[in-house]
Amino acid sequence: MTSLEQLGEYVSEGVRGSVSEPLRDAVKLHVIDTITAWVATAATQEAEALRNFQSAARQYSADPTIDLIINCALTRLSEVDDIHLAAMITPGAVVIPAALTIAATLLPNPTALSEAIVAGYDAMVRLGLALDGPTILYRGIWPSLIAAPLGVAAAAARLFDLSAEQAANALALALTLAAPGVGHHNASTGSRWFAIGSAARNGLLATQAARAGFTSDLNLLEGSFFHAVFGIIPRVGALTDDLGAVAKLTEASFKPWCAARQTMAAAQALRELLDGGVAAADITAIDVCVPPPFLKMVDHGIVGGRVARLTSQPYQIALAALVPELAFDVAQAREVSTDILRFMNKVTVRADETLIENFPREWHARVRAHTQQAAHERTVTHVPGDPARPFDARAVSAKSRRLVGSIAEQIVEHGEAVLDGTTTPGQLLDQIDQWCARTRNS
Secondary structure: OOHHHHHHHHHHHHOOOOOOHHHHHHHHHHHHHHHHHHHHOOOOHHHHHHHHHHHHHHHHOOOOHHHHHHHHHHHHOOOOOOEEOOOOEOOHHHHHHHHHHHHHHHOOOHHHHHHHHHHHHHHHHHHHHHOOHHHHHOOOOOHHHHHHHHHHHHHHHHHOOOOHHHHHHHHHHHHHOOOOOOOOOOOOOOOHHHHHHHHHHHHHHHHHHHHOOOOOOOOOOOOOHHHHHHOOOOOHHHHOOOOOOOOHHHHOEOOOOOOOHHHHHHHHHHHHHHHOOOOHHHEEEEEEEEOHHHHHHHOOOOOOOHHHHHHOHHHHHHHHHHOHHHHHOOOOOOOOOHHHHHHHOOEEEEEOHHHHOOOOOOOOEEEEEEEOOOEEEEEEOOOOOOOOOOOOHHHHHHHHHHHHOOHHHHHHHHHHHHHHOOOOHHHHHHHHHHHHHHHHHO
């Protein structure tokens, strides 16, 4: 059997009955966290553009896949969604909104919904591992974009109750519909978020086509396709190694605040130095060391709007020192203060080869804060929310409250209820629309 046939068999048959009570509890936490990210984006410029597109499209078509595009795009643009470090994949923002949107049209039992989410995470993360996501990212290939169709196809195949053969063909067709990247355009109306929503929709279209009898090349990963088209030789075994033994969802990290994950270890290191007694006002200079692959992405200023702020290491360091609460401002629409700009000028970022140990499973950073009296150094390997420093239900709820305020309690309640079967996916989507409206108007 090819790797896609094995994955198709798992999606169709192996995932059934595999969601134990502890795994179900983990799914709930990721559902709550993902819905929080979804709602938290409502006040951003990007969200406004996406919703304008959605409203215009609805005037001419009742196509439900438009909602899938928008729901995934809104969630992913938050930059506070979960991430699998070793795969460089952000699965929750794609798989969970897609699964809920598809399930709302099917009314499946809650067990199938949980299984679909687990299958979607497995497919996306495993493809990221097979393609060496952390390496291809810095070639301009966006791992989550290229993996999104596969993740949604896996989730949809379970929700549609496809056979193993149909599921394998859905996965293969999804891969042929995958795009590698979107270029470098950071404007609030850029295509980045719309593109990943459209990639998610392609996963659904592939599953619908397989359900209707279409077939595809099941040898895509073992054959020459990825090497010839993308210059990638897949590590095929990563797609099937220990398949079903450990759910990849349990390996995903929660983001503790809103920023590119590449900036977080350094920001966490400074937070810990400040907690240890170093005063921000006394700091005269800060040296930040990051893994070499990160340097180009994070060593810049904040010209270019919201995305530039979220990926700028000097800016994230300045927030941690002066206004840490702004790390929970998803919109990042406030004017940057003179104090923040002045503090950014104290930060120097450089690459350090010694931090590549255990990369990409671990993303290290080292910070040295200089004062007139001494230099204070801290190295961070894991940030809160990583599997080594895991979030529990209380931590997920606390993060949700900091992002969306009082709506958090309702998100927790409805996120749990949709997996218990006491709330339908359609009812939850209606609630999410209401919460987004409240966030926009607050």
